[in-house]
Amino acid sequence: xxxxxxxxxxxxxxxxxDRSTHSVVNSMANRATLTAWRASRVRRERAPLVPVPRxxxxxxxxxSDEVDGxxxxxxxxxxxxxxxxxxxxxxxxxxxxxxxxxxxxxxxEHVYVARxxxxxxxxxxxxIVARIPLSRPAKSLVMGADGRxxxxxxxxxxxxxxxxxxxxxxxxxxxxxxxxxVSPDGRHLxxxxxxxxxxxxxxxxxxxDIGSATTVAxxxxxxxxxxxxxxxxxxxxxxxxxxxxxxxxxxxWLTIIDTASHAVVEAIAVGACxxxxxxxxxxxxxxxxxxxxxSVSAVNLTTGxxxxxxxxxxxxxxxxxxxSAHAYVCxxxxxxxxxxxxxxxxxIDTGDLPRGLQLSPDGKHAYIANFGIRAxxxxxxxxxxxxxxxxxPGYPEAVAVSPxxxxxxxxxYWSGAVAVISVPxxxxxxxxxxx
Numbered sequence: 001x002x003x004x005x006x007x008x009x010x011x012x013x014x015x016x017x018d019r020s021t022h023s024v025v026n027s028m029a030n031r032a033t034l035t036a037w038r039a040s041r042v043r044r045e046r047a048p049l050v051p052v053p054r055x056x057x058x059x060x061x062x063x064s065d066e067v068d069g070x071x072x073x074x075x076x077x078x079x080x081x082x083x084x085x086x087x088x089x090x091x092x093x094x095x096x097x098x099x100x101x102x103x104x105x106x107x108x109e110h111v112y113v114a115r116x117x118x119x120x121x122x123x124x125x126x127x128i129v130a131r132i133p134l135s136r137p138a139k140s141l142v143m144g145a146d147g148r149x150x151x152x153x154x155x156x157x158x159x160x161x162x163x164x165x166x167x168x169x170x171x172x173x174x175x176x177x178x179x180x181x182v183s184p185d186g187r188h189l190x191x192x193x194x195x196x197x198x199x200x201x202x203x204x205x206x207x208x209d210i211g212s213a214t215t216v217a218x219x220x221x222x223x224x225x226x227x228x229x230x231x232x233x234x235x236x237x238x239x240x241x242x243x244x245x246x247x248x249x250x251x252x253w254l255t256i257i258d259t260a261s262h263a264v265v266e267a268i269a270v271g272a273c274x275x276x277x278x279x280x281x282x283x284x285x286x287x288x289x290x291x292x293x294x295s296v297s298a299v300n301l302t303t304g305x306x307x308x309x310x311x312x313x314x315x316x317x318x319x320x321x322x323x324s325a326h327a328y329v330c331x332x333x334x335x336x337x338x339x340x341x342x343x344x345x346x347x348i349d350t351g352d353l354p355r356g357l358q359l360s361p362d363g364k365h366a367y368i369a370n371f372g373i374r375a376x377x378x379x380x381x382x383x384x385x386x387x388x389x390x391x392x393p394g395y396p397e398a399v400a401v402s403p404x405x406x407x408x409x410x411x412x413y414w415s416g417a418v419a420v421i422s423v424p425x426x427x428x429x430x431x432x433x434x435x
Contacts, residue, residue: 090420091126092393099411101140102400106147111409113418114138126420132167144186151182172208181227190236192224217262221255228277234259237286239274249273270297270306276317280324285340287327289315298343307343311336322363330357337384350377356399369396369410378426393419
């Protein structure tokens with residue numbers, strides 16, 4: 001597997017990865033936003049000391065014509081095990097490049113696949129109908145709540161917003177941010193970065209009006225590692241630690257910002273070296289991952305109490321069930337489920353190197369892409385056990401679920417393909433195995 005060389009503190013970590021082991025090279029931390037976030041472990045670096053970027057709209061290259069060929073929509077390419085379809089696959093779609101992320105429009109009509117140089121658009125018949133060129137490699141995709149805008153985030157946290165009706169685009173943020181997040185109503189972008197003034201460099205969160213592509217406010221918060229926003233959009237949560245200290249594990253903080261007044265309303269001490277932060281759907285909790293200490297901080301937003309949950313593995317990202325009763329933690333080599341009421345944690349044996357993690361719309365199943373064994377594991381969230389595991393093409397990393405819960409989209413990082421999986425077929429396999 002990958003070989004890592006790093007300093008003991010939670011600042012910048014340098015990774016040396018043997019490509020022959022099919023490990024993924026990344027240098028910044030997961031966002032998982034929603035997404036669950038995925039891929040091999042990503043570390044956040046402090047943003048360079050640069051002036052606040054000018055947030056002016058710039059037109060992106062025009063979308064290219066339809067690029068689907070006669071054999072690209074379904075099937076497999078001969079003489080390559082990378083293209084062998086899964087037994088439950090409706091289609092295996094070649095996208096011609098490594099898949100970094102996948103998202104689905106709310107109406108389920110189109111799927112968007114992030115590659116290094118473009119975003120591929122796939123329709124409901126599993127044909128590639130458009131290619132949106134990019135100037136920088138895309139890291140993640142965020143679909144606006146109304147389904148009209150697609151936000152493309154690159155590895156330097158530059159953000160491009162695409163109107164999916166005509167594929168016109170503009171740049172909202174020009175990089176040098178430690179993290180970015182979009183408000184639930186799609187009106188504002190929040191970017192954490194360093195701002196240079198006459199008095200020196202200060203950490204801030206900039207608030208960008210998406211409609212006008214202008215910065216409307218800044219909030220002072222030092223050394224932000226990650227951001228998330230409450231489901232109703234009223235609170236912004238920023239986690240940070242003092243990178244200037246000489247401690248191996250500097251103390252972490254959760255800063256809560258009122259998005260109406262752009263004022264800091266509370267700062268809560270949390271565990272050392274926070275990396276990612278996720279808000280529960282009911283708005284009652286935020287969960288913060290701590291890779292270096294193999295733990296999660298569960299913050300009760302009503303009382304301000306913080307509960308440290310110890311893990312046996314290093315956490316990468318957290319996804320909550322729709323009812324907020326449980327939190328699923330994707331770790332480096334395992335999956336953990338945490339009861340949000342009792343904070344009890346139980347490990348679930350899925351497969352080697354779990355990366356992509358998504359829940360079904362009804363919350364009854366969790367889908368995990370196991371990069372190491374080239375398989376998809378389906379977890380029954382009622383029993384918290386693996387219902388079934390099926391082989392998939394390539395080495396799966398990105399996972400997306402259709403809005404109706406009937407289809408899964410798995411992206412292979414090395415294979416350059418997207419497998420469309422039938423959820424009813426998976427359930428049938430489980431039923432047959434149990435009978």
